[in-house]
Amino acid sequence: MFHSLGRYLLLLRLSFRKPEKFSVYWAEVMREMVSEGIGSLGIIVIISLFIGAVATIQTAFQLVSDFIPKTVVGGITRDSTILEFSPTICALVLAGRIGSSIASQIGTMRVTEQIDALEIMGVNAPGFLIAPKIISGITMIPVLVVVSVILGLSGGYLACAASKEVSTADYLSGLTDGFNPLIVTVCAVKSIVFGFLINSICAYQGFYTAGGALEVGQAATRGVVYSCIMILFADLVISRVLL
């Protein structure tokens, strides 16, 4: 375990060496941003709308009584969406979508000697392959989480509109009541950390793949599993420290 951790940290250090030519690396960063950001938008839209709607319906089911103001449903949906559902569930879904793609892409490059070809040319392979992905992850995943929060809360609104239990006016009022800006900070920190973890762990798994197609598949699986575990662990640590 310590061997892997050391190798992971060394790989990260190599990844952030000064690039050979900034413009070429910048183009890679842009390409990764499009791939991770625009490419993941569809799945984020779908899960966010459903998560927001389900969170609202279930909160309403548990809390609607004559003794509790109906605006509470909006408040709880807002807090749970911003604090947990959007950053964490999006990250877990993105670990599957982006993470497996990164691990298998880099792993395939390793087993087909494309990484060797980069090194022979004098290119810092970790810097060229991994740094753009990490930069893209820590910028695009927060953007996706913002989109997810907006859509999650919209999903809740649609759920209220479709049912009679909580009015949309109560829901909207609940969204703004007792708003604590700290939850946005926590959400931002979580999404940046999760973006870093997904990209770096999966890239690490891909980079040290050895063998053939079977090992590439195993590396992708390991990347996704380890990313998910680390996301949940980081979620706990961030929540404990910041809240």
Next chain:
Amino acid sequence: MIETKDIVKTFGENEVLKGISAEFKPGKNNLIIGGSGSGKTTLLKCIVGLHEPTKGDVFFDGENFTNMHFRERVPIRKEIGMLFQNSALFDSMSVEENIMFPLNLFTDMSKSEKQDRANFCLKRVNLEGKGKLHPSELSGGMKKRVGIARAISMQPKYLFVDEPNSGLDPLTSILIDHLISDLTQEYNTTTVVVTHDMNSVMGIGDHIIFLHDGQKWWEGSNKEITHTDNQQLNEFVFASPFMKAAREKL
């Protein structure tokens, strides 16, 4: 000139190279031959720095490459072109993007200059007009030629080729061999080819090193190889009945 001095490489308990010293001269096709598991590719990877030798040194024109750090190696690496066994073309890039990739990173050439250079390299390997294709659209022989085009794009001083004929038909193999040989003459490169293809050995082997069990067993030219009394080499070169018959006719 490339020189290896007493190269030892071990993987765990397994000693793959057992002290190999050799010289590879410019303008010559230097072939490393040997059976499977003899250490040919490991030696090649030690020379180019993909493996660090456990012991021994590699010199490029007198400079000790083994002792250099990553950054110090970059100027020498820019002078290295390498064709890999599976061509190792970047799948996400087109043929011409593959060829222009080192130019983008290491030169200040304008876009049109890079395009001209890519076209020149493609013409040199008889693949004019194929620049927009992706590696997945190419045959094995075409991939090898694109690999060569990428390797020569920076006008390398040292050209390394790993199993250039693997998976190719005999005609395409000869074409690739001649291409490597022509480029070696044309640019006076120090060319090191790892192969176990006897047509390559007899066709372009100016200087041949035979490895057996991680040791240098024999050294000479393709003219000398047919008259050697080295038992291991004879068993390797004349393994097939066809080669045995050819030797008897000689």
